[in-house]
Amino acid sequence: MEDLNELLIQHQISSSSDIWFWKDNVRLSFTVKEVRESLAHQIDLNTQVGDFVWNKWASGKSNMFAWRAVENKIPSAVGLRERGMSLPDYTCRLCGIAEESADHVLMQCSFAKQVWNAVLRWVKCPEVNLDGSLKHMLHEIIDIRRGRYIRKAIHAVTLQTIWNIWKIRNEKIFKGKPGTVQKAVEDIKDDSYQGLKQRSNCRSISWQQWCDFNWNM
Numbered sequence: 550m551e552d553l554n555e556l557l558i559q560h561q562i563s564s565s566s567d568i569w570f571w572k573d574n575v576r577l578s579f580t581v582k583e584v585r586e587s588l589a590h591q592i593d594l595n596t597q598v599g600d601f602v603w604n605k606w607a608s609g610k611s612n613m614f615a616w617r618a619v620e621n622k623i624p625s626a627v628g629l630r631e632r633g634m635s636l637p638d639y640t641c642r643l644c645g646i647a648e649e650s651a652d653h654v655l656m657q658c659s660f661a662k663q664v665w666n667a668v669l670r671w672v673k674c675p676e677v678n679l680d681g682s683l684k685h686m687l688h689e690i691i692d693i694r695r696g697r698y699i700r701k702a703i704h705a706v707t708l709q710t711i712w713n714i715w716k717i718r719n720e721k722i723f724k725g726k727p728g729t730v731q732k733a734v735e736d737i738k739d740d741s742y743q744g745l746k747q748r749s750n751c752r753s754i755s756w757q758q759w760c761d762f763n764w765n766m
């Protein structure tokens with residue numbers, strides 16, 4: 550009660566109406582510009598947050614997960630070990646051969662590679678390198694020599710593929726359900742089609758047009 554009294558004594562009540570303003574700001578206003586100025590005193594707002602390219606045609610989950618995977622922020626076995634967690638086994642559960650890093654389980658793994666090869670054949674980009682890192686593969690996709698919108702569609706399919714392979718990995722580990730390459734590819738086509746219908750300008754595209762799409766434009 551004494552503390553409360555102390556606080557109340559220090560507080561000055563005025564007759565003017567209440568206003569919102571940013572703490573530590575000179576001007577008493579509540580605008581985005583003001584908070585930006587305030588933050589600029591504390592951090593460098595011009596630093597790059599990375600070169601990950603967001604894709605509005607892909608789902609928020611696909612974008613966010615792919616970004617986290619590229620930044621090595623997903624809970625793969627190796628990722629958890631790097632954060633100090635001890636696991637009984639770090640082997641990839643999809644192939645049972647190599648350690649489960651993000652680059653491995655989402656791209657280099659024999660299971661993931663079969664999915665990627667089928668997806669890349671469908672989008673007519675069989676030359677993309679799957680032996681490097683996810684980051685390099687995404688750069689290759691972004692720079693692929695196609696029209697702007699085709700490139701964007703291929704990029705959206707790529708982000709969907711990364712997310713779907715992770716979901717298959719989780720189904721295997723946590724539910725014991727083995728995924729098949731054929732089902733994985735069907736789901737990637739379907740999920741990326743739904744994304745295109747919902748988020749792009751190509752909303753009238755039919756399922757058959759999507760499956761037989763001319764990716765060489």
Ligand SMILES: [Zn+2]
Nearest residue numbers: 641643644658
């Ligand atoms: Zn593997």
